[in-house]
Amino acid sequence: MTEITDHLADTRARVAKALARAGRSGEDVLLLAVSKHQPAAAIREAFAAGQRHFAENYVAEALEKMALLEDLPIEWHFIGALQSNKTRPVAERFAWVHTVDREKLVRRLSAQRPRFAPPLNVLIQVNQAGEPQKAGVAEERVGALAELIEAEPRLRFKGLMSIPPAQPAASGVYFSRLRDLKNRLQERGIEVPMLSMGMTADFEIAIENGSNCVRIGTGIFGPRPA
Numbered sequence: 001m002t003e004i005t006d007h008l009a010d011t012r013a014r015v016a017k018a019l020a021r022a023g024r025s026g027e028d029v030l031l032l033a034v035s036k037h038q039p040a041a042a043i044r045e046a047f048a049a050g051q052r053h054f055a056e057n058y059v060a061e062a063l064e065k066m067a068l069l070e071d072l073p074i075e076w077h078f079i080g081a082l083q084s085n086k087t088r089p090v091a092e093r094f095a096w097v098h099t100v101d102r103e104k105l106v107r108r109l110s111a112q113r114p115r116f117a118p119p120l121n122v123l124i125q126v127n128q129a130g131e132p133q134k135a136g137v138a139e140e141r142v143g144a145l146a147e148l149i150e151a152e153p154r155l156r157f158k159g160l161m162s163i164p165p166a167q168p169a170a171s172g173v174y175f176s177r178l179r180d181l182k183n184r185l186q187e188r189g190i191e192v193p194m195l196s197m198g199m200t201a202d203f204e205i206a207i208e209n210g211s212n213c214v215r216i217g218t219g220i221f222g223p224r225p226a
């Protein structure tokens, strides 16, 4: 077994154990391999170990690797900060985007999603702690943005994403708040199938608080090359 194969197996086992602890055995958690700054060869290795969903943060870097990996049926997720002048390649080349936080992005992604492609799967990034250096919309504005996305035929509203402040011990508070927000939206008639929360340092806490999509980078690939 290569190191990546080994890490993947270990991560999947930890996901299953966290699900069991949460009384959710048998449910699915989508495991995203976050491959930013990792070479195409590392992605190929994870793919050979059965991994199909990969997540990238930088458009130019992602396009380079997609070109090298065209032979593989990878499902690509965009999880980076999204500038409105970079929406076109995201709309054209990715299946998912987790970082939509404003109306302008909704309009552009919808207009730029190719007609022949299935709708783009969209999650709203929520800035739960009001951190100015992070993207994301405030909790009270999520409902209106979700309704805008739902009204776009080229987009499919899939859920909520959050990157809580970097103190894994405190992540549980934010994760459970995101789950509460999901429940409030559902009461309002907005379906929220996915909660994208949890990274290498805190994915088990996230799953115990209702996450069904975890984004793991270093836990699968090891440290990111500089």
Ligand SMILES: *Cc1c(COP(=O)(O)O)cnc(C)c1O
Pocket (backbone or CB within 6 Å): 034, 036, 057, 079, 080, 163, 199, 200, 201, 215, 216, 217, 218, 219
């Ligand atoms: C880099 C990144 C991750 C993965 O972080 P790790 O700590 O390496 O697991 C997850 N989500 C987002 C949005 C990221 O930018």
